[in-house]
Amino acid sequence: MLSLLFICSRKLVSDHGSLRSALHLIPKELYPVLFRAAFLDQKTLVLQDLVQRWPFPVLSLQKLLQGDGRHQQPLQLYERASKLCVQTVILGVMAYLREALAGQKEGRPLRKQRLRLLDMTGTHDGGLEQRPDTMSLWSRTVTLAKSCIDIARRQCREMAQVSKRRKGSNDAALSSAAGSVCVAVRADLFVNSTSYGVLREALQVSARSPLCLQCRDIWAEELSLRSTVGLLELLNPTGLRQIDLRYNNLGLSGLNALLPYMTRFSHLQSLKLPYSNIDVRRLSPAAEEDMQNFASQICQLPALKELNLGSSRLSGRIQQLLGGLRTPLESVELAFCCLLPADLHYLSRSIHVSSLRKLDLSGNNLSGVLLQPFLQLLDKACSSLLCLDVMDCKLRDSTLSALTPALCRCRCLRYLGLLDNPLSGQGIRTLLHSSLHLADLQLVIYPLPLECRPGSADESSPAVIGFVDCDKEAQFKAEVQEALVRAQRTDMVWTADMVTRHPPEYLSL
Numbered sequence: 289m290l291s292l293l294f295i296c297s298r299k300l301v302s303d304h305g306s307l308r309s310a311l312h313l314i315p316k317e318l319y320p321v322l323f324r325a326a327f328l329d330q331k332t333l334v335l336q337d338l339v340q341r342w343p344f345p346v347l348s349l350q351k352l353l354q355g356d357g358r359h360q361q362p363l364q365l366y367e368r369a370s371k372l373c374v375q376t377v378i379l380g381v382m383a384y385l386r387e388a389l390a391g392q393k394e395g396r397p398l399r400k401q402r403l404r405l406l407d408m409t410g411t412h413d414g415g416l417e418q419r420p421d422t423m424s425l426w427s428r429t430v431t432l433a434k435s436c437i438d439i440a441r442r443q444c445r446e447m448a449q450v451s452k453r454r455k456g457s458n459d460a461a462l463s464s465a466a467g468s469v470c471v472a473v474r475a476d477l478f479v480n481s482t483s484y485g486v487l488r489e490a491l492q493v494s495a496r497s498p499l500c501l502q503c504r505d506i507w508a509e510e511l512s513l514r515s516t517v518g519l520l521e522l523l524n525p526t527g528l529r530q531i532d533l534r535y536n537n538l539g540l541s542g543l544n545a546l547l548p549y550m551t552r553f554s555h556l557q558s559l560k561l562p563y564s565n566i567d568v569r570r571l572s573p574a575a576e577e578d579m580q581n582f583a584s585q586i587c588q589l590p591a592l593k594e595l596n597l598g599s600s601r602l603s604g605r606i607q608q609l610l611g612g613l614r615t616p617l618e619s620v621e622l623a624f625c626c627l628l629p630a631d632l633h634y635l636s637r638s639i640h641v642s643s644l645r646k647l648d649l650s651g652n653n654l655s656g657v658l659l660q661p662f663l664q665l666l667d668k669a670c671s672s673l674l675c676l677d678v679m680d681c682k683l684r685d686s687t688l689s690a691l692t693p694a695l696c697r698c699r700c701l702r703y704l705g706l707l708d709n710p711l712s713g714q715g716i717r718t719l720l721h722s723s724l725h726l727a728d729l730q731l732v733i734y735p736l737p738l739e740c741r742p743g744s745a746d747e748s749s750p751a752v753i754g755f756v757d758c759d760k761e762a763q764f765k766a767e768v769q770e771a772l773v774r775a776q777r778t779d780m781v782w783t784a785d786m787v788t789r790h791p792p793e794y795l796s797l
Contacts (some may be wrong), residue, residue: 297325301334308337316343323352327369332376339380340387342403349377350410371423374408378435381406381471385439385498388469389446408432408475409504425478425507432475432501433483433490440497470498474527476505484515491522505530505558505795513542520549530558530594530795539565540578547585558594558619558795559586566600569626579605587612594619594794598648606631607638616643619794623677624651632661641668646794650679650705655687666694673698674728674797677705685715692722702797704732707786713737713764720768720782724775732782733789737764 300307301322314322319338326334339347353369384403408428423431479487494501503523508516508531516533531550538546543564550556571579586595586609595610595617602609602625610617617640622631627649635641647669654662666673676698683691688711695704704723716734723729740760761784768782783789 293321294325297321298329301326301329301331304331304333304337307334311337311341319343320352327353327373330370330373332372335373335376336380336383339377339403340384342380342384345402345404346407347377347403347405348407349374350407369423370421371427372421374423374428375431377406377408378431381473381499382435382439385469385471386442389439389443389498403471406471406473408473410476425476426480426483428475429477429479430483430486432473432477433486436473436490436494436497436499436501437486439499440493443498470500472500472502474502474504476507477503478507478509479511479519480509481511481515484511484519488518488522491519502527504528505532507532507534508536510535512536513538513545516546517549520546523553525552526555528553528556530560531556532558532560532596533564534560535563536561537563537565540575540582544578544581544585547582547588551585551588553589555591556589557591558596559589559592560594560596560598560621561600562596562598562621562623564597564600566597566602568605569601569603579608583609583612586610587614590615593617594621594646596621596648597625598623599625599651601626602631604628604630607634610634610638610640613639616640618643618672619646620644621646621648622652623648623679627652627658629657629661632658632665636661636665636668641665642672644669644672645797646675646792647673648675648677648705648791650677650681652681654678654681655683659687659690663691663694666691666698670694670697670699672700674700675703675792675794676701677703677791678709679705679733680708683709683711685712688715688719692719695719696722696726699726700728701726702728702730703791704729705786705791706732706734707784709735710738711735713739713767716768717771720771721775724777729780731789731792732780733786733791734782734784736761736784740764 297318307322319342323335323338325331326338349369381403477487490501504527506519506523506528508519511519511533513536516536520531531553533546536542543561543566550559568579586592592613592615596619597609598621602622606622606627607630610620611634616638620635620640625631647665649662652658666676676695683706688709695701711734716737719734720732723732736756737760740757742755742757765784772778772780772782781789
């Protein structure tokens, strides 16, 4: 239910002219709720005025749009943030900075600066634009980079003109005036080969720009070693929390060249290196040395809590890679890594097991020789595990039956991913009823039962790829929802759709 204050705020922001004329009379305590109302109704003129006159030192999109508990609106504004509104927020900051720079040019005394930080962190869309009216992380990165470059160039022009008019003026005084107005923008950045140039330029000018771009989490896709190094050298060493490098094809030698540049990030918690073209199965002596060096350099990251080495062939090498870490990892992602029993045996007795909050073993065959080591691992991790992903692990009804008691001991479990496993409807039903007592379980992504795919009526028959009996699918989904309603567990989502439902990020747990 909307609060009376929020309803009144929506009415107020509907009349831009009246609000603008009265903005100087409005108490600053009302700015956050007016901001939310303007964002919800896409009142961009009002939104820009509010940002330009923001009375607090910090403007955090995530905190503002998720509400404060008293004025919580039902829509998740931040998750469906309008592209137009996000652009308007950036324009509002730019308008404030342009006004300040114009005042410097004309010699007007500077007003006390209020806004110091625009925090745009918190979006994890992987760079993909999910809806036409939302702004992808890639687009947001490019927009911020171009804004940073534009305002830096404007400042240079303004200062050059001021310097000409004030011949003989003290250069140090001019530089001090130029640096007296600055807004830091803290953001999560997504970069690929098409956006690399503009982001690199923005980071280069950022230190002397009135709009200072700061990075919290960075995703870099399909970048060369040289480009990746060039980017890392420009990032603030104390502010970076996560590095996600994917599809880089660097191999062990390339990663060894890259890792020394990461040790300067003293607060780096998450390192993701999926699809890095590592294959330990027939290493040459030189490659064996590279492997030892790689394991040694991973241990040089003191704050590391999450490591993703997905889609690398690491058979039998998990102890070598993780055994030297002095502090336990809380998230380990080893999807499609061709794991051996020794790897799971090591994890189950390592320093990491009692701290694991997220574990991804997707793509490893857990139905054969890995089953018993996996059961031991679950038993040791049950007190801390929040997210478990075992997609495409060849789990059948008989395997799931053996796993269910261990899964049900994971009383803190919030997410379970089972997609692409050959399970029957009865196997899924049994798991559903067994898991109803898990009070924290919020999301289960299950595979469509074999019965919904003609040609796969039993576990041993291969599925007919791409063909689904829609009637049986709808009937089964309705049955699952009915079971949740009967059990009064409508707070729990069971779905076969991984397009709109994603595993939670470790850093958001």
